[in-house]
Amino acid sequence: MxxxxxxxxxxxxxxxxxxxxxxxxxxxxxxxxxxxxxxxxxxxxxxxxxxxxxEKDEFIYHEMITHIPMAVNPEIQDVLVIGAGDGGVVRELTKYDSVKRIDMVEIDKLVVDICREYLPQTSCRLDDSRVNIYFEDGLKFVRRKNNEYDLIIVDSTDPFGPGEDLFTREFYGNCYKALKQWGIMVNQHESPYYPNDALSMQRAHKRIKSIFPVAEVYQAHIPTYPSGHWLFGFASKGFHPVADLKENWNSLGLKTRYYNTELHRGCFALPNYVKELLENA
Amino acid sequence: MxxxxxxxxxxxxxxxxxxxxxxxxxxxxxxxxxxxxxxxxxxxxxxxxxxxxxEKDEFIYHEMITHIPMAVNPEIQDVLVIGAGDGGVVRELTKYDSVKRIDMVEIDKLVVDICREYLPQTSCRLDDSRVNIYFEDGLKFVRRKNNEYDLIIVDSTDPFGPGEDLFTREFYGNCYKALKQWGIMVNQHESPYYPNDALSMQRAHKRIKSIFPVAEVYQAHIPTYPSGHWLFGFASKGFHPVADLKENWNSLGLKTRYYNTELHRGCFALPNYVKELLENA
Missing domain, CATH: 2.30.140.10 (Spermidine synthase, tetramerisation domain)
Incomplete structure (x- = not known):
C-alpha cells in the first residue's frame, strides 16, 4: 500500500x-x-x-524550548508547562536536579494517554515524582496563579482550534502575573516564512512585547515543521537570553543533540527579513 | 488544472x-x-x-554564499564563481565596488540563456563589465589557474550529474592552487538532515579539511531546499570566518534581506548532531 x-x-x-x-x-x-x-x-x-x-526530530523542538531558559537561570525550581501533552518538554526538564516542581496543564487527556502508550520516547518522564499533570484549560489554570513560577513554557499547538487562547494578550498577561520576580516565559512562536504563520508570529510578538520588559525571539531548524524555520519567544521580567547565559551550563554535563551554549548565542541572531517582521509587528 | x-x-x-x-x-x-x-x-x-x-527565497542562498566571505576580507578583488548560471552570486558580488574581476564558469550555456530570459531577478547583473563568462567544465578551468583569485565561490548542483566533479578532492586541491596567499573558498555544502545529503556533506568536508588549513561550516534556513537546513563550507588559507569578520562591513551600506553581521557570527554555531557528523567525517 x-x-x-x-x-x-x-x-x-x-x-x-x-x-x-x-x-x-x-x-x-x-x-x-x-x-x-x-x-x-x-x-x-x-x-x-x-x-x-x-521521533526523528522532536529533540530539536524540545531541547530548544527547554534548555534556552534553563541555561539563562540555573536557579529555576518551579516550572509551569502548558500544552506539551506528548511529554517532550517534561523529559528535558527532568534532566535538571535543580527543578523541584513541574506543573503540566494539558487540555486533552487523550493526547497524554496516547503518548504514554505509543510515544514512550517523549512521554518517558511523565511519571517523575516532581510532575503534576492537570487536565484543564491552560488559560483558566494560569488565571488563578500569582507569583508562583520561575519559568512558564508554552508548548501550544497552532493559534487556531484548542491552542487559540494561548496566543491572546490576556493569556500572556496572566503568565506575567503567575511568574515570580525573575520569571521567564518561553513559547513556540510559529514561523516567519509562509504569510499566515508570519502573521501569527507578528501578533504573538506584539502582544508579548506589550507585557514583558524583555521580549526576544530565537530560531531553530525543525525540518518537519512548515518551512523548517521555526521560532520561539523568550520573554522575561529581567533576564536577557544572551547577556545572562550562564556558561557553567556545560558543567552540568547534560547530553543534548541540538542545543549547545554557542548555538544558544547564535540562535538569537535573526535574518533581516525576520527582524523586520518583528519590528513591524 | x-x-x-x-x-x-x-x-x-x-x-x-x-x-x-x-x-x-x-x-x-x-x-x-x-x-x-x-x-x-x-x-x-x-x-x-x-x-x-x-524567486521567493533565492536571496537567502545567494546572500549567504557571497557576503560571508566578502565580510571576512573586504580586500577581495578577483573572484572565480563556479556554476551559478542563474547569476544570483554575480548579482550579490557586483554590489561591491572593491571587486574588480568576476570570472564565472558555467558548464551549461543553456542555463545562462534561460535565466537571462526568464529569471531577470537573478541574472540582472550578468552584463556587468567586470564579469567574464566561460562556458566550460569548472574542474578543467580551475586546473589551469595558479595564484590568481582572492575568492572562489562554488555554487554547484548536487554531487551527482553535472555537479559531481565539483565535490572531488582533485577539484578542491585545484581551487587551493588557484587561490592567492589569503584566498577563501566557499561552497554549497548540502544538508545534514537526510542520510544521503549528510553523507555528501561529510565527504565534502573531509576532502576540504585535508587541503585547507581553515575549514568551517555554516548554516542557513532555506525553506525550499530539502529539510530547509542548508550548509555552506568556508575554507581558507588563513582567514577565520568569525574571528576575522570585519564589522565595518556595515559601513558599506549594502542592502540585504537575510545576511547581517550578527547572523554571520551566529550561523557558524552548529547543532551538536551536525558537529558530530562533521567530526566523524
Missing part, C-alpha cells in the same frame, strides 16, 4: 511523508489524534491534521 | 509546489531544465528534477 501523510504548509505548498503503517486514530473531545509509523521519521503524532512531532 | 511540482527529499519524504503555469522545459547537452511559475514562490528553476531556486 502506497500511503502518504500530507500536510499543507500553505495553500500552495505541501509536505508528504511515506507511511509505514497507521498506529491509531481517535477523535477526542477537542481534536482528531493520529499516530502513524513512517520510514524516514519514525513514529509521528498528528493533531487535527497538523504534524506535531516525529 | 491542478498542477503540482514534486521533489523527493528522500525516498520517504517529498515537497510539492502548486504550479501556476509552466514557462519553459528544455533538454540541454547536460541536463533537463524546467522553469515554471508558482503561486507561493514566484518563478522556479528546476534542473534534472531538483529545485535550484525560487
Amino acid at each position: 502506497d500511503l502518504w501523510f500530507t500536510e499543507y504548509h500553505s495553500n500552495y505548498a505541501r509536505f508528504s511523508i511515506k507511511v509505514d503503517k497507521p498506529v491509531i486514530s481517535l477523535e477526542s473531545e477537542f481534536q482528531r489524534i493520529d499516530v502513524f509509523d513512517s520510514y524516514e521519521f519514525g513514529r509521528v503524532l498528528v493533531l487535527d491534521g497538523c504534524l506535531m512531532l516525529t | 491542478d498542477l503540482w511540482f514534486t521533489e523527493y527529499h528522500s525516498n520517504y519524504a517529498r515537497f510539492s509546489i502548486k504550479v501556476d503555469k509552466p514557462v519553459i522545459s528544455l533538454e540541454s547537452e547536460f541536463q533537463r531544465i524546467d522553469v515554471f511559475d508558482s503561486y507561493e514562490f514566484g518563478r522556479v528553476l528546476v534542473l534534472d528534477g531538483c529545485l535550484m531556486l525560487t
